Amino acid sequence: MPAASTVIASPPPTSSAPDPQRPLIAPAPARKRDTTSLWRLRTYLYPYGARYLIMAVASVVGIGFSLLIPLLTQQVIDGPISRSDQRGLLVLGVFAVGVGIAEAVVLFLRRWIVSRANNGSERLIRTDLYTKLQSLPMSFHGRWQSGQLLSRMMTDLSIIRRFLGFGMIFLVVNVLQITVVLVLLLNLYWPLGLVVLASIVPVAWLCLTNEKKLTRLSRKIQDEQGDVASSVEEGIHGLRVIKSFGRFAHLYQGFAARTGVLYETSMDRVRVLSRFITFLEVIPTCTMILVLGFGAMATANGQLTLGTLVAFIQLLLSLIWPVAALGFLLAMTQEAMTAADRIAEVLDTENVLVDGHGEIDQPRGHLRFEGVGFRFGDADTDTLHGIDLDIAPGETLAVVGGTGSGKTTLTALVPRLVDVTAGRITLDGVDIRDLRLRHLRTLVATAFEDPTLFSMSARENLTLGRADATDAEIEEAIEVAQAHFVHDLPWGLDTRIGEQGMSLSGGQRQRLALARAVLVRPRVLVLDDTLSALDIHTEALVEEALKRVLHDVTGIVVAHRASTVMLADRVAVLSGGTVVATGTHTELLRTSREYRELMSAEFDLEAESDELRDHGPGGADRRARAEVAR
Numbered sequence: 001m002p003a004a005s006t007v008i009a010s011p012p013p014t015s016s017a018p019d020p021q022r023p024l025i026a027p028a029p030a031r032k033r034d035t036t037s038l039w040r041l042r043t044y045l046y047p048y049g050a051r052y053l054i055m056a057v058a059s060v061v062g063i064g065f066s067l068l069i070p071l072l073t074q075q076v077i078d079g080p081i082s083r084s085d086q087r088g089l090l091v092l093g094v095f096a097v098g099v100g101i102a103e104a105v106v107l108f109l110r111r112w113i114v115s116r117a118n119n120g121s122e123r124l125i126r127t128d129l130y131t132k133l134q135s136l137p138m139s140f141h142g143r144w145q146s147g148q149l150l151s152r153m154m155t156d157l158s159i160i161r162r163f164l165g166f167g168m169i170f171l172v173v174n175v176l177q178i179t180v181v182l183v184l185l186l187n188l189y190w191p192l193g194l195v196v197l198a199s200i201v202p203v204a205w206l207c208l209t210n211e212k213k214l215t216r217l218s219r220k221i222q223d224e225q226g227d228v229a230s231s232v233e234e235g236i237h238g239l240r241v242i243k244s245f246g247r248f249a250h251l252y253q254g255f256a257a258r259t260g261v262l263y264e265t266s267m268d269r270v271r272v273l274s275r276f277i278t279f280l281e282v283i284p285t286c287t288m289i290l291v292l293g294f295g296a297m298a299t300a301n302g303q304l305t306l307g308t309l310v311a312f313i314q315l316l317l318s319l320i321w322p323v324a325a326l327g328f329l330l331a332m333t334q335e336a337m338t339a340a341d342r343i344a345e346v347l348d349t350e351n352v353l354v355d356g357h358g359e360i361d362q363p364r365g366h367l368r369f370e371g372v373g374f375r376f377g378d379a380d381t382d383t384l385h386g387i388d389l390d391i392a393p394g395e396t397l398a399v400v401g402g403t404g405s406g407k408t409t410l411t412a413l414v415p416r417l418v419d420v421t422a423g424r425i426t427l428d429g430v431d432i433r434d435l436r437l438r439h440l441r442t443l444v445a446t447a448f449e450d451p452t453l454f455s456m457s458a459r460e461n462l463t464l465g466r467a468d469a470t471d472a473e474i475e476e477a478i479e480v481a482q483a484h485f486v487h488d489l490p491w492g493l494d495t496r497i498g499e500q501g502m503s504l505s506g507g508q509r510q511r512l513a514l515a516r517a518v519l520v521r522p523r524v525l526v527l528d529d530t531l532s533a534l535d536i537h538t539e540a541l542v543e544e545a546l547k548r549v550l551h552d553v554t555g556i557v558v559a560h561r562a563s564t565v566m567l568a569d570r571v572a573v574l575s576g577g578t579v580v581a582t583g584t585h586t587e588l589l590r591t592s593r594e595y596r597e598l599m600s601a602e603f604d605l606e607a608e609s610d611e612l613r614d615h616g617p618g619g620a621d622r623r624a625r626a627e628v629a630r
């Protein structure tokens with residue numbers, strides 16, 4: 001899918017100052033920009049079809065009313081005024097006022113009806129886009145800048161809403177008005193009508209020549225807005241790191257440079273647009289001068305009545321706005337087309353994570369990895385390869401390995417956050433790709449090392465995987481995860497936790513995330529180094545409670561510490577993306593050099609702390625008390 005390749009994140013900057021010219025996304029030449037994307041969005045207008053129809057009719061009726069006024073003027077001048085007919089003047093005057101009021105009512109009706117329709121259409125597109133983003137796999141989100149996605153969800157959709165509610169209507173209305181007025185002008189006095197018609201030629205030429213430039217600049221601006229949004233997003237999320245490293249100036253420099261690039265491109269567009277619009281305003285004015293000159297001569301020669309000349313000029317005046325507005329309406333259309341393209345790039349992204357249809361009636365939790373391999377989309381080598389594991393129902397397997405050995409990737413395969421690229425994983429004998437995703441994720445629950453909490457209440461965060469959990473079940477999960485602190489929050493479980501749970505400590509967030517996973521009561525519980533932020537005392541309590549939970553489920557526990565390994569029945573050692581040894585802790589200590597090396601750091605640390613405890617400050621006292629106790 002070419003669109004996806006347009007948003008591959010660039011490598012991190014190597015120079016000290018970020019290069020503003022380097023876009024956060026690659027330019028998007030792959031997708032042919034045309035009206036198709038915008039046209040495709042028409043289905044979102046269908047639910048509001050009646051409103052859009054009323055709006056179209058109201059627009060046409062509005063044009064009719066506005067054109068009646070000059071024709072009435074002609075009747076007034078050539079009729080009652082030239083005959084000094086006061087009664088006739090009164091009748092036509094009242095009629096003109098009636099037409100004016102009717103036009104105002106129609107205008108109001110159009111505005112009122114359209115706002116609900118285009119806000120509704122925008123909501124429908126946004127909902128679909130959000131649903132699509134949620135359904136796309138982690139590999140997609142790894143490639144796309146979140147700022148780019150945010151700007152598509154917000155800015156691009158607003159552009160489309162403005163186009164639907166204003167640009168699209170006025171583009172149609174104005175072209176219609178220009179056509180009708182031209183016909184009327186030719187009908188009123190064809191030689192002058194031809195002069196006006198001739199002036200349309202340079203207008204059309206200007207529209208065609210500026211269209212390409214505006215399209216290119218619109219796309220550039222919208223992509224650069226996405227880059228700025230990404231910078232803002234990174235700046236806000238990474239605030240703590242930025243502050244702690246005192247790197248505000250460095251990041252500000254990058255941000256300022258990016259906004260500078262956006263400013264320059266926006267100014268380029270303003271320059272093109274202002275030249276374009278100026279010509280569009282000058283052309284009707286020049287035409288007016290010609291019409292006035294030729295019209296005066298024709299009236300003097302008796303070829304044209306005064307009333308017809310006034311009506312002609314009034315009609316011509318009514319063309320000035322529709323012609324001048326063509327410039328920004330065209331620009332708006334280009335923007336909307338670009339925005340629709342950018343939205344289509346997301347909507348058209350093929351979801352490589354295909355949902356299955358199967359369900360397991362009585363799941364036992366027998367998990368098998370059969371020749372499993374995995375390669376990230378843009379990587380040259382496999383991250384995981386040749387993995388064979390058989391985890392019996394109720395068994396807990398600890399996965400240990402050095403940094404970057406592939407532990408997290410392995411755990412992500414089980415709930416299908418990413419899919420295997422070789423081999424298969426089965427649950428109770430069924431390939432997990434054949435299972436309905438929703439079903440699979442009720443069977444497999446995961447708690448991550450870096451737990452994400454949402455800006456919802458603690459209760460909502462806890463019951464994310466199981467909305468129907470009872471209070472007793474919530475309490476049980478809190479007990480297992482030793483997350484009793486939630487009761488001390490100002491409103492207990494109903495306390496709203498800040499964005500990403502920022503108001504909680506790392507350990508508290510981990511415990512909430514663990515309780516959330518436990519509450520699902522899965523058949524397979526995956527814990528990706530979930531206890532890493534806990535102090536030794538809390539960790540021991542959590543591990544004690546986890547033992548009970550893991551007794552009933554199949555567990556995969558990514559472990560760095562020997563204490564966590566002890567939760568498991570068996571250990572698999574990952575190295576270089578494959579399992580190099582499996583066995584119990586004791587067996588592996590005896591047979592696997594790799595495992596001994598991984599664990600020796602842990603033992604060294606333990607020995608160090610024993611040493612400190614016995615021989616550090618107060619050590620003699622402690623030794624003496626221990627003797628007495630013995």
Ligand SMILES: Nc1ncnc2c1ncn2[C@@H]1O[C@H](COP(=O)(O)OP(=O)(O)OP(=O)(O)O)[C@@H](O)[C@H]1O
Pocket residue numbers: 142376379383401402403404405406407408409410
């Ligand atoms: N999105 C990605 N694209 C390409 N490579 C990736 C991606 N994410 C991770 N990797 C690579 O895959 C390898 C395994 O990463 P993984 O996070 O699974 O390791 P890990 O064993 O969990 O490490 P740690 O113990 O440090 O958490 C690493 O070399 C990493 O650089």
